[in-house]
Amino acid sequence: MSISENIRRIRSQIPENVTLVAVSKFQPAEKVKEAFDAGQIDFGENKVQEMVNKAAMVKSPVRWHMIGHLQRNKVKYIAPFVHLIHGVDSAELLDEIEKQAIKNDRIIPVLLQMHLSGEESKFGLSEQELLAILVKNTASTYPHIEIRGLMGMAALTHDNRIIRSQFRSLKVLFDRVKSDYFPLQTSFTELSMGMSSDYAIAIEEGSTMIRIGTAIFGERQY
Ligand SMILES: *Cc1c(COP(=O)(O)O)cnc(C)c1O
Numbered sequence: 466m467s468i469s470e471n472i473r474r475i476r477s478q479i480p481e482n483v484t485l486v487a488v489s490k491f492q493p494a495e496k497v498k499e500a501f502d503a504g505q506i507d508f509g510e511n512k513v514q515e516m517v518n519k520a521a522m523v524k525s526p527v528r529w530h531m532i533g534h535l536q537r538n539k540v541k542y543i544a545p546f547v548h549l550i551h552g553v554d555s556a557e558l559l560d561e562i563e564k565q566a567i568k569n570d571r572i573i574p575v576l577l578q579m580h581l582s583g584e585e586s587k588f589g590l591s592e593q594e595l596l597a598i599l600v601k602n603t604a605s606t607y608p609h610i611e612i613r614g615l616m617g618m619a620a621l622t623h624d625n626r627i628i629r630s631q632f633r634s635l636k637v638l639f640d641r642v643k644s645d646y647f648p649l650q651t652s653f654t655e656l657s658m659g660m661s662s663d664y665a666i667a668i669e670e671g672s673t674m675i676r677i678g679t680a681i682f683g684e685r686q687y
Contacts, residue, residue: 489509510531655674
């Protein structure tokens with residue numbers, strides 16, 4: 466199936482208020498353009514250099530999501546234009562994002578990435594680390610950062626019960642963090658969870674943002 470057919474099919478399966486992020490990592494800019502022509506606006510990349518290159522080739526209104534691990538020394542390259550940084554997993558990274566947001570005279574939206582057990586990636590915060598960040602008043606510590614929600618990846622397993630229970634725990638945590646730390650803010654709204662293999666479960670468990678690569682673009686050529 467073509468990219469546009471894949472996008473149409475996935476959109477027809479998900480609620481309208483769920484954001485579809487097309488993960489274009491390892492895909493050439495032409496494929497981003499093809500998806501954009503099919504009405505896709507949100508794109509995810511996991512490497513800074515690749516995002517910067519494609520952003521130069523495919524002009525806005527594309528919204529670029531950084532979904533991978535972000536090194537502090539590379540924040541400056543995406544700070545001028547990035548739409549949402551999903552993978553924030555340390556106070557040091559928040560410090561750097563704040564600094565670069567000031568330099569670019571903008572507010573940068575981020576999600577805090579949680580580490581769910583059994584997941585392939587070693588990145589992400591434990592619950593304890595998350596709370597250590599949140600107890601410092603983030604709104605006053607980081608006036609140029611908008612914490613918009615949480616992100617997580619389920620374990621690499623074919624056991625749907627495990628995947629579902631991990632998504633469910635993340636949603637419980639999300640609701641608790643929202644009521645404890647962002648009760649008055651209407652901006653803490655996003656729960657980024659779900660990829661090609663598990664987005665249906667993620668949406669049933671409360672995802673507001675799914676990150677889909679292969680189900681849109683086909684297998685990646687590494
Ligand atoms: C690559 C990637 C995705 C997309 O994975 P698919 O299985 O191709 O849909 C989603 N999230 C993150 C963080 C990724 O690195």
